[in-house]
Amino acid sequence: MTITPPALQAPVAAEQDTVGTTPDPRWSVTRTLLRQPATVACLGYIALVLLMAVFAPLIVKVSGWDPYTFDQSAIDPDLGGIPLGDWGGISGEHWLGVEPGTGRDIFARIVYGARTSMLIALAATALTTALGILFGLLAGYFGGRVDMLVSRLMEFLMAFPALIFMIAVLSALPADNRQYLLVVVIALFGWPYLARIVRAQTLSLKEREFVEAARASGASRATIVFTEILPNLRSTVLVMTTMAVPGYIGTEAGLSFLGVGVVPPTPSWGQMISSSVTWYSVVPTYFLVPGTFLALLVLSFMVLGDRVQAAVDPGGHR
Template structure:
């Protein structure tokens, strides 16, 4: 058996062993595992429970206005008699779709832009980085607000997801560009390009597998940021438009009655906090699993701060 055959056969085994090691490290982090389980439960409940409810999010019960949580309306009702549970679950669906969708689309754009810039260099690198610098300077909130009147109707969720993703990929693209530049000089990348492999083939077969750990962590952490972005836009009236709802629009609508009728506000706010917190904790756990050195570095930094204090 030649050396090449040994390397080719050993590579999948090494990759499988590393995946198992990363998985074991992640499972040892009880906080991150709990956060991941909670996030999955929230996702399942948001999309399955509405099918078993007696009320839709648009249904109105005129005999039960501003009712506190009870046996008929588990989360209470609004000023119009709408079921808070049904509205909260509908808002959860929209926020989760927008959050996960924007994070995944943003990661895809960042991967393509950063990899192409890092691998090709030259004018391609300058043009892509010029676009990145331009988008970083442009106030994203104002740009999204300009398109807000067009987000009414069935296309609102798709357009809002694309807008959030379109203004959230630049920092990741810069990091991926740096990683791609370091991979560009590696022997396997140079060999692939020498054999005539296209840029797309090099990206999919060599660059992406080697930066997969960063992509997983970055996408997970981006979910919380995308959900917060959607919430802020909907809170100010630039996101999901009535009669549809999201967590942000529910919080914005009932924030004034948070103290007098807390059940109209606290469930949407609680789910928002849970989603963002669980996504961030899960991302931290994945980062520690892929790079244990980062956890030790943070621990040493924390000890130094305590000593200085």
């Protein structure tokens, strides 16, 4: 056996004292993300859309137009309501042009549409996350019949044609409170995907030494689940949540495009794209403006989710 001389041990100890404590993993992930220009650009655009959603009334007040007022002076009734001027009526008065046929300000509808899309997507994500964590923990920790029942329910919902069911249900239900119905229906088919991953990780974590130690010390099941297992699922939940938001934004837009989502005159980006189909050949900007905003938002969340996954689990990402 080789014994290291004291003279060689001292520098090592001094180096350890210099290094100090291990940095917080959350700060390490944040620092990694902020060093990537693409991630910063995506975060900036997401923040911009969130600011639009939060301060929508103030922003449209500055622009001078709300999303519901018809401006008949901005369209030509003799030509079927085509906006006057070039590029769909873009001017100093209407910053992104006007809606063909009605003359409603597109900028104001984009701003309020951001509020609608983000509200539905974030609320559906929050409900999905809560249900996914709850059922995943129940199935993974308790096992047995609980695991069997939850697993069969997850398999049924994942095998069910979700889009067809959404269209059928939303078409049959009243138009009142359609935004809340969208949140519930989207979350109903979204939580099994997170629950399966939470269940698998819970099955692994509950056999670890720190959980066995907590169980041996007399900790209750609730204490073990919420203080020992759940904190170790934060990275997984963060990645899955970030990746779920763009999917729900696209789902809301798709349902609104099909006419079973947000009901007019409530602004929605998907609804605006649906309305622009009949005008695309005449006023392409009416399609391009909401389409660009929607595409950039979905892309930003997808890139952010991918970078978060790479930062949290570099080995698994590769």
